[in-house]
Amino acid sequence: MAGSTHASPIADVVVPLEGRPRRLSPGYEVWRKFRRHRMAVLSIAILTLLTAAVLFGPLAWRMPINEIDFTARLSPPSWEHPFGTDDLGQDLLARMLYGGRISLAVGFAAMAVAIIVGTLIGAISGISRGSVDAVLMWITDLFLALPQLPLLLLVIYLFRDFLKGWVGPEGGVFILIVLVIGAFRWMPVARLVRAQFLSLREKEFVEAARALGATTPRLVMRHILPNSLGPVIVAGTIDVAAAIIAESTLSFLGLGFPPDIPTWGRLLYDAKDYLDIAPHWALFAGAAIFLTVLAINFIGDGLRDALDPRRVM
Amino acid sequence: MGKYILRRLIIAVPSLLGISLILFVLLALAPGDPFGELATNSNIPPEVREALRVKFGIDDPIFVRYLRWLAAMLQGDWGFSFASRIDVDKLILQRVPTTLFVVGSSQILALAVALPVGVYAAMRPYSIFDQIANTFAFVGFSLPTFFTGLLLILVFSINLGWLPFVYRVDIAATGWLWYWEYFKQAIMPISVLGLFQAASYTRYVRSAVLDVIRLDYVTTARSKGLNEGKVVIKHVVRNALIPVVTLVALQMPAVFGGAIITEQIFRIPGIGSLLIAAILANDTPVIMAVTFVFACLVVIFNLLADIIYGWLDPRISYR
Numbered sequence: 001m002a003g004s005t006h007a008s009p010i011a012d013v014v015v016p017l018e019g020r021p022r023r024l025s026p027g028y029e030v031w032r033k034f035r036r037h038r039m040a041v042l043s044i045a046i047l048t049l050l051t052a053a054v055l056f057g058p059l060a061w062r063m064p065i066n067e068i069d070f071t072a073r074l075s076p077p078s079w080e081h082p083f084g085t086d087d088l089g090q091d092l093l094a095r096m097l098y099g100g101r102i103s104l105a106v107g108f109a110a111m112a113v114a115i116i117v118g119t120l121i122g123a124i125s126g127i128s129r130g131s132v133d134a135v136l137m138w139i140t141d142l143f144l145a146l147p148q149l150p151l152l153l154l155v156i157y158l159f160r161d162f163l164k165g166w167v168g169p170e171g172g173v174f175i176l177i178v179l180v181i182g183a184f185r186w187m188p189v190a191r192l193v194r195a196q197f198l199s200l201r202e203k204e205f206v207e208a209a210r211a212l213g214a215t216t217p218r219l220v221m222r223h224i225l226p227n228s229l230g231p232v233i234v235a236g237t238i239d240v241a242a243a244i245i246a247e248s249t250l251s252f253l254g255l256g257f258p259p260d261i262p263t264w265g266r267l268l269y270d271a272k273d274y275l276d277i278a279p280h281w282a283l284f285a286g287a288a289i290f291l292t293v294l295a296i297n298f299i300g301d302g303l304r305d306a307l308d309p310r311r312v313m
Numbered sequence: 314m315g316k317y318i319l320r321r322l323i324i325a326v327p328s329l330l331g332i333s334l335i336l337f338v339l340l341a342l343a344p345g346d347p348f349g350e351l352a353t354n355s356n357i358p359p360e361v362r363e364a365l366r367v368k369f370g371i372d373d374p375i376f377v378r379y380l381r382w383l384a385a386m387l388q389g390d391w392g393f394s395f396a397s398r399i400d401v402d403k404l405i406l407q408r409v410p411t412t413l414f415v416v417g418s419s420q421i422l423a424l425a426v427a428l429p430v431g432v433y434a435a436m437r438p439y440s441i442f443d444q445i446a447n448t449f450a451f452v453g454f455s456l457p458t459f460f461t462g463l464l465l466i467l468v469f470s471i472n473l474g475w476l477p478f479v480y481r482v483d484i485a486a487t488g489w490l491w492y493w494e495y496f497k498q499a500i501m502p503i504s505v506l507g508l509f510q511a512a513s514y515t516r517y518v519r520s521a522v523l524d525v526i527r528l529d530y531v532t533t534a535r536s537k538g539l540n541e542g543k544v545v546i547k548h549v550v551r552n553a554l555i556p557v558v559t560l561v562a563l564q565m566p567a568v569f570g571g572a573i574i575t576e577q578i579f580r581i582p583g584i585g586s587l588l589i590a591a592i593l594a595n596d597t598p599v600i601m602a603v604t605f606v607f608a609c610l611v612v613i614f615n616l617l618a619d620i621i622y623g624w625l626d627p628r629i630s631y632r
Contacts, residue, residue, distance in 0.1 A: 142331045144563060145615060147607035149570030150588060154336075154604050157592045158343035245457050249570075252459045253577060253589055272463055272578075276471045286460035294455035301451070
């Protein structure tokens with residue numbers, strides 16, 4: 001494009017190498033560019049801290065999540081309860097650490113589902129062309145036009161009891177939510193992968209491999225797929241944030257996890273009726289969701305600058 | 314142009330059919346029998362239950378049931394709400410205008426913020442203004458609407474007491490006072506939804522303008538001696554809007570999703586809060602109908618986007 005401006009200054013900068021030029025691994029190259037996005041590096045630190053807190057926090061903060069203490073009802077933050085307590089006097093820090101595990105786990109698991117389904121459909125579509133491609137892309141476009149939240153609610157309403165009886169209340173809701181969120185997030189990935197496949201399959205190095213007698217599966221697995229993963233990684237990062245928001249939304253509407261599993265969205269749902277007398281309850285849970293999502297979005301932005309500087313959203 | 318719109322309309326029909334098929338298959342696959350509660354009721358003899366099953370065709374093959382359901386939907390027979398004791402189509406018609414008002418105003422607000430900010434940021438890439446706008450955009454689309462809604466209620470309703478946090482249809486005022494009350498109660502929901510969308514639209518606009526602003530035809534327009542405002546509005550923005558329209562259309566499902574949350578927080582009597590209430594009350598006919606209406610709204614707005622697209626880029630409509 002004639003003199004277009006990159007969306008981010010990082011993409012424009014040619015980083016001078018100190019000393020004599022040496023061979024850099026692709027991974028190091030990406031890190032070198034990623035490092036220049038200060039907010040993204042800071043966000044990695046924040047996300048690591050948050051993950052460590054929800055993973056190991058319950059080991060250090062040994063307050064039980066469901067100990068009811070009516071004498072400490074709705075108390076604001078104090079040394080005894082750093083994040084305050086809820087309407088039953090349960091310690092909010094302990095509940096948030098425990099609920100954070102679920103929120104983050106749902107985010108990453110749903111991202112994995114979306115990436116796997118999207119890559120599979122995009123790859124099949126991009127390599128086969130013809131009618132298979134047309135049908136798969138029609139389905140992709142149809143899914144993109146579906147009203148996701150209403151359908152998410154509908155599916156959960158219809159299948160919740162069935163799965164509850166099958167794998168237990170917590171596991172059932174977890175599987176259902178992860179599958180359904182994943183099932184509504186794969187379309188952008190499929191489109192990206194297909195676009196990458198369509199351009200890569202005509203490149204010289206693929207041509208060369210084909211001339212050497214490589215079979216189609218080998219071409220896909222060894223040559224095309226690894227080269228098309230850059231945008232997928234970026235989309236996957238953003239998907240984690242979207243999945244965390246989706247899970248919190250469901251819990252916030254009272255249709256996600258059961259009340260005894262305090263995910264961050266569920267805490268907000270319970271807190272919203274006590275907004276006037278105990279605002280700390282809603283603020284800590286909301287801030288946790290916000291901080292996590294913001295950090296993940298910044299990391300996605302940094303990765304995009306490093307891997308795929310032309311795209312913006 | 315007329316032919317183009319007609320073609321778009323014809324393309325919209327299969328997607329509506331696809332959506333209705335997905336909805337119906339979901340309902341048919343779902344465990345649980347709509348007459349399950351009759352089975353446990355000892356007052357109803359088994360013969361009556363069987364007769365009811367035959368009458369409603371529960372045991373017919375699935376595609377027969379789908380066609381019958383589709384025919385009933387097309388004829389406006391959307392069933393009867395168990396919870397509200399009223400026909401579903403009447404119930405939905407009462408509430409659709411409120412939802413459209415909130416969603417429409419919030420989209421106008423979003424574009425009114427995103428267009429100037431995005432264009433201005435792209436005219437001076439990497440400047441202080443650009444960086445501030447970018448940071449705000451990131452914060453904006455990382456703040457979930459349910460949290461911003463609660464924050465606004467906390468600040469403006471509880472702490473300051475300026476705005477009501479319950480949306481009322483029956484405002485007890487007339488004339489200008491009525492409009493003023495209506496405006497006051499609509500500010501918070503519309504800004505929650507609008508500013509959230511504005512954040513992502515700003516990024517779309519900025520990158521779209523960046524893509525065209527250095528193109529040769531813009532330089533040509535400047536060297537002809539056109540003033541900057543004309544160059545930006547007539548040459549840059551019109552072309553930059555083409556990808557933006559696509560991205561905004563792709564956001565439509567998310568916009569209606571956001572509307573559900575906002576309606577729930579501020580208790581707006583639209584179809585979003587109707588959906589939640591119906592789910593909590595196990596009111597299946599209403600749930601199905603509202604989901605389908607949401608799907609139709611998304612398809613209609615996509616159609617609208619296609620038409621705007623054809624207007625912005627005449628090459629598309631002549632194909």
